[in-house]
Amino acid sequence: MEFDFLKPIDNEILELINAFSSQELGSKIVFHTKEQFPDLNQIKIAVIGVLDNRGNNKREAEVDLTAIRKELYSMFPGNWDASIADLGDILAGDSINDTYFALRKVASGLIKKKIIPIVIGGSQDLTYAMYRAYDDLEQMVNLVSIDSKFDFGKENEGVPATSYLTKIIIDEPNNLFNYCNIGYQTYYNSQEEIDLVEKLFFDGYRLGEISNNISLAEPVFRDADLVSVDLNSVKSADSGNIASFAPNGFNGKEICSLSRYAGISDKVSSFGVFNHNNSLQESVLIAQIIWYFIEGYHYRSFEYPFGSRENYLKYIVPLEEEVLVFYKSDKTDRWWIEIPFISNGNNKLKRNTLLPCSYEEYLAACNQELPERWWKAQRKNIV
Numbered sequence: 498m499e500f501d502f503l504k505p506i507d508n509e510i511l512e513l514i515n516a517f518s519s520q521e522l523g524s525k526i527v528f529h530t531k532e533q534f535p536d537l538n539q540i541k542i543a544v545i546g547v548l549d550n551r552g553n554n555k556r557e558a559e560v561d562l563t564a565i566r567k568e569l570y571s572m573f574p575g576n577w578d579a580s581i582a583d584l585g586d587i588l589a590g591d592s593i594n595d596t597y598f599a600l601r602k603v604a605s606g607l608i609k610k611k612i613i614p615i616v617i618g619g620s621q622d623l624t625y626a627m628y629r630a631y632d633d634l635e636q637m638v639n640l641v642s643i644d645s646k647f648d649f650g651k652e653n654e655g656v657p658a659t660s661y662l663t664k665i666i667i668d669e670p671n672n673l674f675n676y677c678n679i680g681y682q683t684y685y686n687s688q689e690e691i692d693l694v695e696k697l698f699f700d701g702y703r704l705g706e707i708s709n710n711i712s713l714a715e716p717v718f719r720d721a722d723l724v725s726v727d728l729n730s731v732k733s734a735d736s737g738n739i740a741s742f743a744p745n746g747f748n749g750k751e752i753c754s755l756s757r758y759a760g761i762s763d764k765v766s767s768f769g770v771f772n773h774n775n776s777l778q779e780s781v782l783i784a785q786i787i788w789y790f791i792e793g794y795h796y797r798s799f800e801y802p803f804g805s806r807e808n809y810l811k812y813i814v815p816l817e818e819e820v821l822v823f824y825k826s827d828k829t830d831r832w833w834i835e836i837p838f839i840s841n842g843n844n845k846l847k848r849n850t851l852l853p854c855s856y857e858e859y860l861a862a863c864n865q866e867l868p869e870r871w872w873k874a875q876r877k878n879i880v
């Protein structure tokens with residue numbers, strides 16, 4: 498069984514949680530203990546720890562998630578009805594590839610059961626294992642990374658956490674349809690990396706763009722399958738991470754807003770928070786990031802692609818060389834744009850697809866401006 502890789506919650510943590518009041522989140526969670534494993538048929542969200550930090554080239558393999566669990570489970574839940582379980586931890590394997598294998602199997606088993614794994618790392622290269630979990634589902638994957646860097650480093654440099662994206666792109670089977678970085682900081686990325694993002698028709702949003710208008714990120718998450726959060730994308734003044742000091746980055750409110758957008762997305766089926774530095778200050782922030790993701794999950798509306806587009810308002814916008822078709826939900830007022838299917842025998846999209854977009858992109862199209870994300874998506878459809 499794939500879930501045999503999971504180590505039960507320590508008695509020390511369970512004793513802390515048992516002292517919480519009946520109103521706190523810890524009293525409403527089902528835990529993997531030495532005596533029992535949760536009935537997954539009743540679970541919608543599962544928290545998993547991965548105690549392996551070797552991807553950051555650090556000698557110590559393990560990370561301590563006790564403080565995160567204490568902070569998270571001492572919080573009060575919202576008006577939540579989804580059943581949540583803490584399935585314990587995946588221990589560091591003999592090699593980092595052993596850890597990848599264990600996480601891949603656990604995440605794949607949960608996703609197949611329509612359970613959203615919330616993975617707490619460890620180094621961010623664990624995102625690779627979560628991506629490989631989709632292999633058994635035989636689907637293309639949209640990956641969104643909240644990160645100050647693109648992580649396109651060379652594999653032979655020996656720091657997987659800064660090169661995992663290269664591994665995702667190169668390794669077979671290649672199931673990555675789109676990658677989007679939210680919050681990159683230009684001075685941390687070479688011009689070659691920035692050019693490569695454009696060449697591959699991927700998306701990147703600079704930190705300033707999102708900080709000035711955080712709602713730009715909502716359509717991006719709406720089209721994501723896997724969301725990976727690098728805690729180094731948060732400025733040290735808000736994360737408490739003084740060891741690897743970051744004067745600029747998202748503040749606490751912004752990173753929690755992005756996490757809530759990820760939770761609201763009907764499509765997001767796995768979520769990871771990585772590069773925890775084991776500090777008590779950062780544990781508080783991680784707990785709040787996870788809380789907001791779960792809060793967002795409870796506001797899912799299950800629109801396209803899970804619902805019909807029949808009740809949407811359709812808007813046709815003629816441009817000089819294209820005719821764009823937009824749809825607006827009468828339920829949530831969210832917008833989509835149609836990506837036409839072009840038959841050439843080698844398409845990754847097999848029919849007309851709706852790409853999430855913003856109202857601002859519709860207004861720009863009305864002013865004869867072709868949305869960049871529409872153009873990139875269509876290029877992927879053609880090539």
